[in-house]
Amino acid sequence: MVLKVFGFPTSTCTRRVGVVLEELNIPYELIVVSLPKNEQKSAAFLEHQPFGVVPYIVDDDGYEIYESRAIARYLAAKCGSSLLPSPSDLHKWGKFEQAASIEQSNFDVFAASIAAERVFRPAKGLTSDENIAQRHTEALAAKLDVYDVILSRQRYLAGDECTLADLFHLPYGAMITKIGINLLEDESRRPHVARWWKDISSRDSWQKVKDNLPLTSSQ
Structure with missing residues (x-):
C-alpha cells in the first residue's frame, strides 16, 4: 500500500x-x-x-x-x-522550533492574507480589499527585514542546515512572488533573504x- x-x-x-x-x-x-x-x-x-x-x-x-x-x-x-532535528539534540531542536514558529507567526499569516485578497477572492469572483492586501504586504516587508538580519548570520532559519521550517515558506512565498510581490527576491534591500529564497525555491523537490x-x- x-x-x-x-x-x-x-x-x-x-x-x-x-x-x-x-x-x-x-x-x-x-x-x-x-x-x-x-x-x-x-x-x-x-x-x-x-x-x-x-x-x-x-x-x-x-x-x-x-x-x-x-x-x-x-x-x-x-x-x-x-529536516526535523531530534529532540535528543536539544539545541538544534530548539532552534528548529523557533524557526517553525517564525514561519507561522511572521510569514504565513501575512502571505496567506495577501494571497486571499489578490488570488483566492478574485478566483471566486469576489471583490478583494486592496487596503487589506497593502497593509499585509507592508507588514510582511517589515518582517522580512528581520529575516534578513537572521539570515546574515546563518544559511537557513534554524542554522546552517535546511529544515522543514524553511520548506514551509515555499507555497505561499512562490504564490506572492508569482503575482509580482518582490519581497523575497529584492537583492538590494534584503540580499540574505534573496540568497535564501533562491536556494530553497530551486530545490529539486x-x-x-x-x-x-x-x-x-x-x-
Missing part, C-alpha cells in the same frame, strides 16, 4: 506536504479532492478531516493524520530526516510540485 494524499493539486497546503514527500523520496498517490466542487466539505471527507480543509494523508500502514505542518513533521520523524502536485510519485 502506497501513502495516499487526499488533497488538491494546486492547494498551497497540499503542495507543502508534497515538497516534503519529494524531499524524503516517499512514493505517494494524490487522491484529488475537488475544492471547486466543495468536496472537502462532504460528510465522507469530514470523517477524516473534521475542519473540512485539505490535505490529510493515509500512510501505507493505514495511519491517518491531517494539518500540513503536522504531516510534514510526522513524515520527517518517521524517516529520521535532518519544489520544482516537482511548484505548479501542481503530481497525481503519483514513484521514486
Whole structure:
C-alpha cells in the first residue's frame, strides 16, 4: 500500500506536504479532492478531516493524520530526516522550533492574507480589499527585514542546515512572488533573504510540485 494524499493539486497546503514527500523520496498517490466542487466539505471527507480543509494523508500502514505542518513533521520523524532535528539534540531542536514558529507567526499569516485578497477572492469572483492586501504586504516587508538580519548570520532559519521550517515558506512565498510581490527576491534591500529564497525555491523537490502536485510519485 502506497501513502495516499487526499488533497488538491494546486492547494498551497497540499503542495507543502508534497515538497516534503519529494524531499524524503516517499512514493505517494494524490487522491484529488475537488475544492471547486466543495468536496472537502462532504460528510465522507469530514470523517477524516473534521475542519473540512485539505490535505490529510493515509500512510501505507493505514495511519491517518491531517494539518500540513503536522504531516510534514510526522513524515520527517518517521524517516529520521535532518529536516526535523531530534529532540535528543536539544539545541538544534530548539532552534528548529523557533524557526517553525517564525514561519507561522511572521510569514504565513501575512502571505496567506495577501494571497486571499489578490488570488483566492478574485478566483471566486469576489471583490478583494486592496487596503487589506497593502497593509499585509507592508507588514510582511517589515518582517522580512528581520529575516534578513537572521539570515546574515546563518544559511537557513534554524542554522546552517535546511529544515522543514524553511520548506514551509515555499507555497505561499512562490504564490506572492508569482503575482509580482518582490519581497523575497529584492537583492538590494534584503540580499540574505534573496540568497535564501533562491536556494530553497530551486530545490529539486519544489520544482516537482511548484505548479501542481503530481497525481503519483514513484521514486
